[in-house]
Amino acid sequence: xTRFAHNGEIQIAFEDLGGAGGDPLLLVMGLGTSRFWxxxxxxxxxxxxGFHVVAxxxxxxxxxxxxxxxxxxxxxxxxLRRGGPAYSVEDLTDDAVAVLDALGWEGAxxxxxxxxxxxAQRIAIHHxxxxxxxxxxxxxxxxxxxxxxxxxxxxxxxxxxxxxxxPETPQGNLELALAVARILAAPGQHIDEHDVREFVDKEAAxxxxxxxxxKAQSRQIGAKWHSGSLAQITxxxxxxxxxxxxxxxxxxxRDIAAAVPGARMRLVPGVGHFLVGxxxxxxxxxxxxxxxxxxxxxxxxxxxxx
Numbered sequence: 001x002t003r004f005a006h007n008g009e010i011q012i013a014f015e016d017l018g019g020a021g022g023d024p025l026l027l028v029m030g031l032g033t034s035r036f037w038x039x040x041x042x043x044x045x046x047x048x049x050g051f052h053v054v055a056x057x058x059x060x061x062x063x064x065x066x067x068x069x070x071x072x073x074x075x076x077x078x079x080l081r082r083g084g085p086a087y088s089v090e091d092l093t094d095d096a097v098a099v100l101d102a103l104g105w106e107g108a109x110x111x112x113x114x115x116x117x118x119x120a121q122r123i124a125i126h127h128x129x130x131x132x133x134x135x136x137x138x139x140x141x142x143x144x145x146x147x148x149x150x151x152x153x154x155x156x157x158x159x160x161x162x163x164x165x166x167p168e169t170p171q172g173n174l175e176l177a178l179a180v181a182r183i184l185a186a187p188g189q190h191i192d193e194h195d196v197r198e199f200v201d202k203e204a205a206x207x208x209x210x211x212x213x214x215k216a217q218s219r220q221i222g223a224k225w226h227s228g229s230l231a232q233i234t235x236x237x238x239x240x241x242x243x244x245x246x247x248x249x250x251x252x253x254r255d256i257a258a259a260v261p262g263a264r265m266r267l268v269p270g271v272g273h274f275l276v277g278x279x280x281x282x283x284x285x286x287x288x289x290x291x292x293x294x295x296x297x298x299x300x301x302x303x304x305x306x
Contacts, residue, residue: 002063002206005056005095005102012095013063014056014102019047023291024105024132026096027055028123030114032217033210034062036202041277045284051109051291056099058092058119060216062208067219089225092119093126100130109291113137113275114247115220121256124235125228133294134233134260135287137240138248138273141256143230152252154245157183164211173209174200180211186244186272195276230259236293237263238286242271242279 005012015035017027025046027038035055046053057064067086096119100108109132112120117139124131125142140152160183166172177196185191203209211217237260241253250267257265266286271279 003102005098007091007095007098010059010065010091010095010098012056012059012065012098014054014099017043017047017053017055019050019052022047022050022052024100024103024108025051025053025287025291026099026105026108026110027053028096028110028112028116028120029055029058029061030112030116031220032061032213034203034206034208036062036206036208037199037210039275039277039280040198042275042280042283045280046287049284049288051287054099054103054108056096058116058220059087059095060213060219061210063206064095066213066216086219087223089119089122089223090126090227092220092223093123096123097127097130106130107132109133109135109287109294111135111137111287112139114139114273118142121230121233122225122227124233124237125230128232128234131235133236133238133290135238135240135290136253136256137275137283138242138245139239139256140248140252141230141259142225143259144255145225152249152255154247154249157247168209168212170200170204173204173212176209176211181274184247184273185276186242186270186274187246189244189270189272189274189276191274191276195274230256231261233260233263236290236297238290239263239265240283240286241265241267242273243267243269244271245273247273 002013035057038055043053059065107130110120117136121142124134164179166176177200181196182191239253239257257263
């Protein structure tokens with residue numbers, strides 16, 4: 001069931017995925033996708049490890065507020081633009097905190113995937129008292145800006161996204177999701193309709209279709225960050241990355257882990273940028289160990305672990 005948090009006039013859609021009474025865990029999804037792209041199987045693994053799991057939609061995605069159209073170019077151009085964006089990354093971090101407030105959570109463990117991992121880093125920097133631990137998956141480091149982000153991208157992958165054109169019909173939405181998943185999967189990894197059907201069906205039930213709004217994606221990726229660095233993060237941090245990620249180089253994970261004091265990195269063999277079922281249990285185990293590490297550390301003033 002969709003619930004809404006409020007950051008000023010912005011509505012942020014979120015959903016409780018189960019595990020009430022467990023350790024609070026907020027899932028932060030990436031560019032162009034809705035919360036429905038978190039697999040049910042992964043959520044179940046996390047609930048089984050003792051987490052109370054909640055996922056939300058970024059503004060300009062899913063069922064959250066979509067801002068009025070502005071004249072913007074493709075996402076890669078928005079990354080380099082210096083002009084005034086529709087909002088800042090600080091606004092995006094405040095959206096996540098609005099969800100915590102709506103849930104009555106003083107603090108939460110964060111798990112962000114892809115651009116969601118970037119935003120999760122910045123939540124930990126901008127709202128340190130609300131974060132218990134930080135886990136990222138297939139993310140670029142927060143300290144990289146503008147052209148600096150490009151060094152982490154496998155640019156040969158990007159033209160494949162530009163060529164994706166499917167009709168805005170139920171079958172077209174399924175084919176688009178399947179095409180995106182195949183681009184993001186590890187080379188040679190078999191991806192079929194079964195791997196995306198649950199995401200597409202959920203989105204259809206909520207009248208949502210990911211990857212359709214290039215203007216919204218451009219606003220998200222073009223949002224500017226004006227705050228601190230990764231060196232300011234003090235909570236236990238885990239950096240996950242697939243060794244065969246076709247979109248982001250392993251250097252991105254290495255640089256996050258090197259910049260965050262005490263962070264641990266794990267490269268996952270055979271894994272790409274798409275969260276296939278083979279990694280769900282592994283990722284859930286890693287997040288459980290990270291949360292246990294956070295529990296063992298001295299409590300941050302103003303933050304509780306339950």
